[in-house]
Amino acid sequence: MRHLALSLLLAAAAGPAAAEQDLLLGADMSSPAMTEAEMSRADIAAMIKAADGKPVDLHDKALSGLDLSGMNLRGANLRTARLNKANLRGADLSGANLEQAWFLKADLSGAKLADAKMFGITARDADFRGADLSRSVPIGDFKGANMSGATLVDLKGGADIKNQSMGLMRAVFTSVNLAGANLRGANLGRSRLEYANLKDADLTDVVLMGSDLSGANLTGATIAGADFKNVDVGGARLIDLKGQREARDWAERVNADRAVTQASN
Numbered sequence: 730m731r732h733l734a735l736s737l738l739l740a741a742a743a744g745p746a747a748a749e750q751d752l753l754l755g756a757d758m759s760s761p762a763m764t765e766a767e768m769s770r771a772d773i774a775a776m777i778k779a780a781d782g783k784p785v786d787l788h789d790k791a792l793s794g795l796d797l798s799g800m801n802l803r804g805a806n807l808r809t810a811r812l813n814k815a816n817l818r819g820a821d822l823s824g825a826n827l828e829q830a831w832f833l834k835a836d837l838s839g840a841k842l843a844d845a846k847m848f849g850i851t852a853r854d855a856d857f858r859g860a861d862l863s864r865s866v867p868i869g870d871f872k873g874a875n876m877s878g879a880t881l882v883d884l885k886g887g888a889d890i891k892n893q894s895m896g897l898m899r900a901v902f903t904s905v906n907l908a909g910a911n912l913r914g915a916n917l918g919r920s921r922l923e924y925a926n927l928k929d930a931d932l933t934d935v936v937l938m939g940s941d942l943s944g945a946n947l948t949g950a951t952i953a954g955a956d957f958k959n960v961d962v963g964g965a966r967l968i969d970l971k972g973q974r975e976a977r978d979w980a981e982r983v984n985a986d987r988a989v990t991q992a993s994n
Contacts, residue, residue: 763811763831767791770800777801788826803841848898870901877908877926887918887936918956933972943984948992952976963987 757763767790776785777800784804793813797820804824813833821841829849838858842865850869857876866885886900900920908928912935919939927947934954944964953972963984968991973979982988 758813758833762791763813764793765791766793766795768795770796773797773800784825793831798836867900868898871905872901872903873905874902875906876910877906879907879910881907881910881912881915884912884915884917886920887916888920888939938978957982959983965989968992 768787773785773787773792773795776787784806785802786806787802787810788806788808790807790810792815793811794815795812796816797812798816798818800817800820802825803821805822806826807822807830808826809829810827811831812835813831815832815835817835817837817840819839820837822837822845823841824844825842825846827842827845827847827850830847830851832850832852832855835852835855837860838856840857840860842857843861843863845862845865847865847867847869850867850871852869852871852874854873855871855875857874857879859878860876861880862876862884863880863882864885865881868886868888886902888899900917902917902920902922902925904924905922906926907930908926909930910927911931913931913933914935915932916936917940918936920937920941922940922942922945924944925942925946927945927950929949930947931951932947932955933951935952936956937960938956938958939960941961942965943961945962946966947970948966948968949971951971953975954977955972956977958978958981960981961983964987966989968989970976
């Protein structure tokens with residue numbers, strides 16, 4: 730299980746054909762390792778108490794389905810842990826290590842995830858409504874997640890083109906609901922945002938260079954200072970945008986002629 734999330738994410742980043750494959754292909758999602766918990770909420774609460782303010786170590790633990798709502802997991806080591814369908818509503822995961830962890834359909838609404846490390850995370854269909862992901866590093870799979878009203882200020886989700894020996898690692902926000910989200914200053918360069926809902930989102934000074942926004946809905950979004958160089962906007966709804974004159978490299982968009990710029994009657 731330790732390297733499964735990372736290897737699947739790499740397969741998806743290998744190229745257009747591989748990107749269409751299911752990232753979860755090959756994982757036995759019905760196995761106890763992915764669906765059950767080896768610890769209880771009480772067990773984890775006891776660990777937190779014994780740690781006396783220090784981060785707890787829960788790496789590689791099976792914690793799926795647990796109610797961990799409101800718990801203080803600040804700085805916790807949850808690397809490669811499985812928290813599928815877990816309830817983390819309002820939990821404090823600030824600065825936590827969530828690399829290669831599994832959060833399929835987990836509830837993280839209102840959770841604190843500022844500065845969290847998410848390299849290789851798999852969080853498809855997870856609920857991040859109203860969560861704070863400021864300065865986090867979400868280089869992973871969030872396809873279908875709900876991040877409406879979330880705070881993603883200074884998010885670090887852009888691909889690192891200086892270190893691509895492992896393939897193109899980037900944020901996968903395909904079909905993610907980011908309506909009303911605050912992404913000011915976020916780096917989403919070369920990320921995947923196809924069919925994402927960015928209605929009324931704040932994209933001020935966001936780095937989008939080389940990203941895929943095809944089919945995305947940006948109706949009413951604020952884009953002042955956002956970088957649109959080589960951004961694919963084919964089929965995207967670019968309606969009632971705020972700060973368009975201040976957007977950078979607006980003329981460098983890809984498939985601009987295929988974007989929707991007027992609301993249909």
